[in-house]
Structures are given as C-alpha cells and as structure tokens.
Amino acid sequence: xxxxxxxxxxxxxxxxxxxxxxxxxxxxxxxxxxxxxxxxxxxxxxxxxxxxxxxxxxxxxxxxxxxxxxxxxxxxxxxxxxxxxxxxxxxxxxxxxxxxxxxxxxxxxxxxxxxxxxxxxxxxxxxxxxxxxxxxxxxxxxxxxxxxxxxxxxxxxxxxxxxxxxxxxxxxxxxxxxxxxxxxxxxxxxxxxxxxxxxxxxxxxxxxxxxxxxxxxxxxxxxxxxxxxxxxxxxxxxxxxxxxxxxxxxxxxxxxxxxxxxxxxxxxxxxxxxxxxxxxxxxxxxxxxxxxxxxxxxxxxxxxxxxxx
DNA sequence: AAAAGTACCTGCGCGC
DNA sequence: TGCGCGCAGGTACTTT
Numbered sequence: 525x526x527x528x529x530x531x532x533x534x535x536x537x538x539x540x541x542x543x544x545x546x547x548x549x550x551x552x553x554x555x556x557x558x559x560x561x562x563x564x565x566x567x568x569x570x571x572x573x574x575x576x577x578x579x580x581x582x583x584x585x586x587x588x589x590x591x592x593x594x595x596x597x598x599x600x601x602x603x604x605x606x607x608x609x610x611x612x613x614x615x616x617x618x619x620x621x622x623x624x625x626x627x628x629x630x631x632x633x634x635x636x637x638x639x640x641x642x643x644x645x646x647x648x649x650x651x652x653x654x655x656x657x658x659x660x661x662x663x664x665x666x667x668x669x670x671x672x673x674x675x676x677x678x679x680x681x682x683x684x685x686x687x688x689x690x691x692x693x694x695x696x697x698x699x700x701x702x703x704x705x706x707x708x709x710x711x712x713x714x715x716x717x718x719x720x721x722x723x724x725x726x727x728x729x730x731x732x733x734x735x736x737x738x739x740x741x742x743x744x745x746x747x748x749x750x751x752x753x754x755x756x757x758x759x760x761x762x763x764x765x766x767x768x769x770x771x772x773x774x775x776x777x778x779x780x781x782x783x784x785x786x787x788x789x790x791x792x793x794x795x796x797x798x799x800x801x802x803x804x805x806x807x808x809x810x811x812x813x814x815x816x817x818x819x820x821x822x823x824x825x826x827x828x829x830x831x832x833x
Numbered sequence: 834a835a836a837a838g839t840a841c842c843t844g845c846g847c848g849c
Numbered sequence: 850t851g852c853g854c855g856c857a858g859g860t861a862c863t864t865t
Contacts, residue, residue: 612858614859628843710836
C-alpha cells in the first residue's frame with residue numbers, strides 16, 4: 525500500500541505532534557508487530573517509556589523518530605537510538621486524543637506534548653507486515669542527512685536497519701549518475717530494479733507501473749539494454765509521478781489507506797496504468813493489460829511500452 | 834555476488 | 850448463504 529508519497533503524508537502529519545513529545549506509556553497488543561525489534565516486547569516498552577522524540581524522519585518508505593538519550597550520564601554515552609516504523613502493506617499511524625480507539629491497533633503510544641498535551645498514537649496494521657522497533661543510529665556513509673525531516677533536521681544518521689536502503693529520488697543527496705550506472709550494471713527487468721529498495725527507494729508496485737507507463741518503458745525491459753537516454757527519462761518520470769502523488773496527498777483505493785488524522789487520501793482517479801487493465805490507454809486508446817509479476821500484477825500498455833533490444 | 838524464490842499475515846470480493 | 854480461491858500497496862531471509 526503505502527509508497528513514498530503515502531509515507532511522507534504520514535511523516536508530515538506526525539511531525540508537529542511527535543517533535544518534543546515524551547512517551548508516557550506503551551501498550552503492545554500484538555507482539556508480531558515488533559518482529560523487527562531484536563528483543564522481547566517488554567524490552568521495547570522499557571526502552572521507549574520516558575523518552576522524548578526529537579523529529580520525524582523518512583527515507584523511502586521507512587520512518588524513524590530519533591530519541592533523546594536514555595541516560596543523562598554523559599560519561600556513559602551510548603549509541604543514539606530511534607523508534608523505527610515501517611507500514612508494510614497495510615499499516616497506518618493514527619493520531620488520536622486520549623479516548624479514541626481503532627480496530628486492529630497493534631501498538632499504542634501515549635504521548636505527552638509540551639503544547640498539545642496528551643496524544644495517543646495508534647499503530648494499526650491489518651496484515652502485520654509492518655513493524656516498529658528501537659534501533660541504533662549510525663553515521664551515513666556520505667555525511668549527508670539520513671533522510672527527510674521536514675522543518676526539523678535529520679542529522680547525518682540512519683538507523684542500522686535502514687542503512688542498506690538507498691536514498692529516494694526526491695532526496696537532494698540522491699546521486700543520479702551513481703543510480704544510472706548501477707542500473708545499467710543490473711541484469712534483470714527494469715521494473716524489478718525499480719522495486720529494489722537497495723538501488724532506489726520509495727517506489728512500489730503502483731508508482732513503478734505509473735512511471736514505466738509515463739516513460740513508455742516495458743516493465744520487463746532488460747536493464748542492461750535500456751539506453752542512457754531512456755533511463756534518464758524514466759528517472760525523471762519517477763520523480764514527477766512521486767511528486768504529483770505527494771501533491772495530491774497520496775493514493776488510496778479505499779479506507780485501507782488513511783492518513784495520520786484518519787482521513788483518506790485520494791489520487792486513484794489519476795492512475796494511467798495501475799489497475800486499469802481492460803481500460804483504454806490514455807495515450808493511444810488500446811487496452812491496458814495486466815500480467816502476473818512477483819506474486820502481484822504488472823499493468824502496462826503493450827503498444828506504447830515495448831521491449832527494445 | 835546477484836537474482837529469484839519463498840515466507841510472513843489478514844481480509845475482501847468473486848464465482849460457484 | 851456459505852465457502853474456497855485469488856488478490857492486495859512490502860520486506861527480508863533463503864536458495865540457486
């Protein structure tokens with residue numbers, strides 16, 4: 525579900541509420557949502573309660589909230605930590621006032637904010653592919669900010685479990701030349717490469733299909749046969765598609781994707797390829813097709829998007 | 834080493 | 850109506 529635009533909508537919504545807020549209590553209703561936390565649920569709770577969040581940061585589809593140091597003892601200074609969250613396929617972070625409840629809440633944080641007072645943060649996740657964890661922050665390899673933090677500053681740090689994730693195409697520190705060179709070295713289909721978060725992050729099945737349609741590139745086009753010009757054009761279309769979705773508040777098909785305040789985002793009316801099988805291609809009028817791909821589907825126009833050798 | 838396959842989950846809509 | 854099946858926006862681990 526949530527790809528970069530949807531996750532950014534969540535991050536931006538959380539930023540003013542969590543920045544400066546202290547975690548007053550934590551309830552874990554389903555420990556499977558903590559599968560990425562390297563210790564039992566009690567450890568997650570113990571490490572989080574009493575900590576203050578400094579910012580809301582995002583790289584690709586990963587979110588994290590850097591925490592103030594657990595101990596004020598400067599002599600015993602440890603690795604800085606963050607609360608890391610990933611929404612998986614069906615995750616939501618819902619901000620509520622203290623009384624409100626939500627179905628399928630897996631983890632709940634009660635927050636105390638100096639201005640906004642008491643807030644409740646419900647981590648809701650139908651399929652439990654998403655997760656929360658406490659993780660150590662490591663220096664970024666390039667010394668650039670770890671991710672996007674809106675008005676706040678991310679610092680040149682990234683959670684250890686996010687370190688292998690590439691920067692996303694909207695990140696000012698994203699290196700176009702390096703990406704294009706790495707893409708050309710791959711020996712796979714271009715859609716697989718777009719979905720590989722270690723090559724470029726933030727793109728999922730919807731925006732991969734939309735970007736490929738916009739760039740007129742076939743999803744199975746071999747990466748080592750994609751011309752430099754077409755690869756550049758594809759990267760440009762990826763950026764346009766993500767930015768447009770972000771402007772419109774993220775895609776949503778139904779109530780499954782809900783933004784941070786519980787209201788649905790909407791963008792699905794402007795999809796050109798994804799989910800449009802059988803409908804005319806908005807460019808040439810011929811039918812869009814759907815093909816099985818990685819246990820999901822690929823949607824494209826067989827006329828506009830052809831494999832080139 | 835890189836690429837492909839598989840596991841992890843719940844719930845919805847569909848055809849029978 | 851009920852039931853089995855296919856399908857869903859992702860990541861990480863294992864296998865080849």
